[in-house]
Amino acid sequence: MDAEKDARRGIQSIEVGGTLLQALVRAGAPMMLKDLARDAGMPPAKAHPYLVSFGKLGLVEQDTVTGQYRLGSFALQMGLTALHELDAVKIASDAATRLALDINQNVALAVWGNHGPTVVRIVECNRIVHINMRAGSVMSVLDSATGRVFAAWLPAELTRAVIESELAHKPSGQQPGLAATLAEVREHGMARAVGYPLPGINALSAPVFDSSGQLALAITTLGPAADFDPAWGGELARKLAACAAAISYSLGFNAAAGG
Missing domain, CATH: 1.10.10.10 (Winged helix-like DNA-binding domain superfamily/Winged helix DNA-binding domain)
Known part of the structure; x- marks a missing residue:
């Protein structure tokens, strides 16, 4: 002692x-x-x-x-x-593990890769949740909650080519209401997807910023729609937002100064 x-x-x-x-x-x-x-x-x-x-x-x-x-x-x-010396993914991984245990939902981390939003880590909760996502998965920029975070906060010149490629493969060749969708994402400080693009799966995704105020990664929680509340003001959204803010703070982001 x-x-x-x-x-x-x-x-x-x-x-x-x-x-x-x-x-x-x-x-x-x-x-x-x-x-x-x-x-x-x-x-x-x-x-x-x-x-x-x-x-x-x-x-x-x-x-x-x-x-x-x-x-x-x-x-x-x-x-x-x-x-x-900071390792953004490592710091976020520790926080994601605590979040997954707290909310009993799976949590994923994604960074911007050569082909778009790329999952680099998945933390599973204490129950079996069957979701077709793994490390290395590339998410849709337009349709997934994770992708919309990057579309909303990355510079347009970085996302333009990927967005144009996705639009070209849509039947109509366009994404109705994209600007309004991204405005909603920025207003709420996170993105959500309800039953799409993964059927029966809801998701919420929040941005994590680095010391320069740039988007470092996205942290996403997702789970079966039956027990996953995607409400903007719900408990899952509040806890995800708090987790993302804590990670950003650990990376040197000063929200009061320029967030």
Whole structure:
């Protein structure tokens, strides 16, 4: 027990000073000492020595004209190094596993591949769900919930060729209401498919964004229509949205700044 306690013991002064860095990150903009100290929950006189030490390490910088503090060059280097080491699919896989167990539905992860939305991971829940989908499956951009996420949030130049190819193989040669469908997807922050293109299967799919605000992947939950509520405001939709937001946050996405 003593060994475990020692392993968990930290240095309190570092933890206290760290609240100043956290406050700067939350603000996303330069701050005056009094505002920074207030957000960190300490008096300015206590915050100042920490900022001096952080300045020597390059973690913060002070503008000589305005007196405001901002994150320094070393903090930027740390952030870039952390982002470089991130594995979006691995991080999303861990979250997808927890989601599948929570909602008792299968969960799939997809990225944009050479031929369109490509499933890279499927997490099965604790019950048998027969769905004709596997890792490597390429989903329809126009008809699947997963595909519509990419159509709604990827730049048009990336999806245009795949969309045009799908349209060419439709009987009418066109997709009625595509613009309205994608507008609905963006409005609700996710896409859904009810009984189509997989008969008897409903699906909800949400976007995951990276630190630059670009679409990194889509996370999709799907299951038999009999026990899968595809309502925009339903429990499944809420939990999927929360999971996607948590993954995006882990990848460095700042929704408040530019989401």
